[in-house]
Amino acid sequence: MDAFTSSGNYLGTDRIGRGLTNAESGRLDKLLRDHGFRAASVHAFRFALKLAKTKGRAEDVVSRANLRLVCTGWDPNAVSLQRRLLRLVWSEFTHDRREEVLARRVEEEFLREQGIHGPVPPPAAARGDPLQPSPKEAAASSIEQEVITLEEEQAELAARRKKLDALIERLRAGKDEIALEYLELRRNGIVSPAKMVEASGRKVDVKVFYEAARRIQRLVERIAGEKPGARPGNDENEGGS
Amino acid sequence: MTSEELWQTLVDETGEALIEEAAAVSLAQAEQELAAAGIDVADVYGQADSFLASLRAGGAVVASAADPEAPSRKALPSRKKARAIPVWMAAAAATVTAGAVAYVATRPSEGTPPAPTTPPSTATPPPTADLVAQAGDLRRRAAAACNLSHPEECLALLDAARDKDPAGEAREDVKALRQRAEDQLREIEAKPKPK
Numbered sequence: 341m342d343a344f345t346s347s348g349n350y351l352g353t354d355r356i357g358r359g360l361t362n363a364e365s366g367r368l369d370k371l372l373r374d375h376g377f378r379a380a381s382v383h384a385f386r387f388a389l390k391l392a393k394t395k396g397r398a399e400d401v402v403s404r405a406n407l408r409l410v411c412t413g414w415d416p417n418a419v420s421l422q423r424r425l426l427r428l429v430w431s432e433f434t435h436d437r438r439e440e441v442l443a444r445r446v447e448e449e450f451l452r453e454q455g456i457h458g459p460v461p462p463p464a465a466a467r468g469d470p471l472q473p474s475p476k477e478a479a480a481s482s483i484e485q486e487v488i489t490l491e492e493e494q495a496e497l498a499a500r501r502k503k504l505d506a507l508i509e510r511l512r513a514g515k516d517e518i519a520l521e522y523l524e525l526r527r528n529g530i531v532s533p534a535k536m537v538e539a540s541g542r543k544v545d546v547k548v549f550y551e552a553a554r555r556i557q558r559l560v561e562r563i564a565g566e567k568p569g570a571r572p573g574n575d576e577n578e579g580g581s
Numbered sequence: 582m583t584s585e586e587l588w589q590t591l592v593d594e595t596g597e598a599l600i601e602e603a604a605a606v607s608l609a610q611a612e613q614e615l616a617a618a619g620i621d622v623a624d625v626y627g628q629a630d631s632f633l634a635s636l637r638a639g640g641a642v643v644a645s646a647a648d649p650e651a652p653s654r655k656a657l658p659s660r661k662k663a664r665a666i667p668v669w670m671a672a673a674a675a676t677v678t679a680g681a682v683a684y685v686a687t688r689p690s691e692g693t694p695p696a697p698t699t700p701p702s703t704a705t706p707p708p709t710a711d712l713v714a715q716a717g718d719l720r721r722r723a724a725a726a727c728n729l730s731h732p733e734e735c736l737a738l739l740d741a742a743r744d745k746d747p748a749g750e751a752r753e754d755v756k757a758l759r760q761r762a763e764d765q766l767r768e769i770e771a772k773p774k775p776k
Contacts, residue, residue: 369637379608381629382622386611387603395620399628406632426603430596497585504588526590527582560595 343368352413360410368410375421384425391433391565404432434564506563507556518544519552627718634741716746724758732765 341356343364350368353359360368384405388398405428414424511519525536533549542548582590606614612622723738739759743750750756 365637369633372633372636377633378626378629381632382608382611382615382625383603383606385620385625385628386606386615387599389615389618389620390603391599402628403632410636420604423600423604426600427596430600434592434596500585500588504584504591507588507591523587527584527587529582556591557595557598560591561599564592564595 347417349415349417350413352409352411354411355413371416372421375416377421380420380422380425383422384429387426388429388433391429391561401429401432405429408432503563503566506566507559510559510563511556516552516555518542518548519556522549522552522556623718624722627715627722630715631719631722631738631741634744635737638737638740638744712745713749716742716749719745720749720755720758723762727758727762727765730765732762732769735762736766 341351343353343356343360344350344367348371350371381402384402385398388401388405389395392398392401405425408428408431409425412428414421419427508520508523511523521540521542522533522536525539528539530536530539533546533553536549537544537546615622615625719738719742723735723742726732726735726738736759739750739755739762742755
C-alpha cells in the first residue's frame with residue numbers, strides 16, 4: 341500500500357503498516373511545507389501552551405502531536421493542516437487514543453476482507469516509532485494481546501468515569517446547581533438549552549443554561565488534561581446559581 | 582447515555598469549541614501572544630524545522646526495495662540493533678520527540694559504515710549565516726536536552742545542526758556534547774529492561 345493516495349491523502353504509517361521510503365518522506369516533507377507546517381506549528385504551540393500552561397508541557401504535547409501526524413495521516417482535501425494539528429494537540433492533551441483505535445479497526449476490517457482472521461495487534465508505530473514499524477508483525481494477536489487490549493479498553497472507560505465524577509464533584513463543591521442539572525439533562529439525551537429550560541421546570545432565561553455549558557467546558561478543559569490520579573488544581577470559583 | 586459516553590461527548594464539544602477559537606487567530610496574533618508569554622517564536626519555528634529535518638533523516642533508513650533511489654538495506658544500519666535501544670520505551674512514556682525518531686532511525690550501529698546518503702562535507706557549499714544561526718540554536722537545544730538526560734533528542738538535534746552547518750561539528754564543545762550524549766545513551770542501553 342502506498343503512503344499517499346492518488347488524491348494526495350497521506351495515509352500514515354499506522355495504516356500502511358510500514359515505514360516511509362525516501363521518496364515518501366520527501367513527499368510528506370514537501371506536502372507539510374506547502375501547506376504551511378511552520379505557521380501551523382506556531383498555532384499548534386500557542387494552543388498547546390493555552391491548554392498545558394507551561395512551556396515544557398506544551399513542547400511535549402506538540403512533539404507528540406507531530407508524531408501522531410506521521411502515524412495517523414492527514415487528508416489535505418478534507419481539513420487544513422492547521423486544524424489537523426490543533427485537533428491532534430487537543431487529543432494528545434486529553435490523552436485521547438480513539439484515532440489509533442479507529443485505525444486499528446480499519447486495519448482489522450481490511451484483513452478480514454483479505455480472509456485473514458483474528459484481531460490485529462497494536463501496530464509498532466503506536467509503540468513509539470512512526471517511521472519504523474516492524475515489517476514482521478504477526479497478522480493475528482495472541483490471547484495475551486487480546487487480554488491486554490481488553491484491559492486497556494476497560495482502563496480507558498474507568499478513567500472516563502473518574503473524570504466525569506471529578507467534574508460533578510467540582511460542580512457540587514461550587515454549588516453549581518444549574519450545571520449539575522445541565523449534565524443530568526444531557527445524560528437523558530436533551531441537548532438544546534431551550535428544551536432544558538422546559539424539562540427543568542425552572543423559570544429562567546435560556547442563557548442560564550448556555551452559561552452553565554460554558555462553565556462545564558472550562559472545567560472539562562482542565563480535567564481532561566489532568567493525568568489519571570492527579571490532584572485537582574486550584575480551581576477558580578465556577579459556582580453558578 | 583452512560584457516564585463514559587457523556588464524558589466523551591463533553592470532551593469532544595469542548596475540543597471543538599477550543600479548536601474553532603484557536604483556528605480563528607491570525608499568525609501575527611499567535612506570534613504576538615507567544616512572545617508576550619515569554620516564548621521565543623524563533624524557537625517554535627526551529628522546532629518545526631527540526632521535526633521536518635528528523636522526518637527526512639528517519640525516512641532515509643526505512644526505504645523499501647520498491648524505491649530504486651533509496652539506499653540499499655545492506656548499506657544501512659541494522660534495524661535490529663536500532664530496535665534494541667530502549668528509546669521506544671521513552672516514546673511510550675510520551676517523552677520522545679520527533680528528533681529522537683530521526684536519531685534512532687539513522688543511528689549507525691558499531692562497525693557499520695555510515696549510510697551513503699550523507700554527502701561528504703567537502704562537497705557541501707559553505708552554509709549561510711542564517712543556517713549557521715539555526716545550527717547554533719539547534720546545538721543550544723541539544724545541550725539542554727543532554728542536561729535533561731534525553732540523549733536521543735540531543736543527538737537528533739546535533740545531527741540536524743550538522744546538516745545545516747557541517748563545519749561546526751568539528752568544534753571541541755560540539756564534539757564533547759556528542760560524546761556526552763552517546764555516553765548517556767550507552768548507560769541507558771546497559772540498564773536491564775523491565776519485563
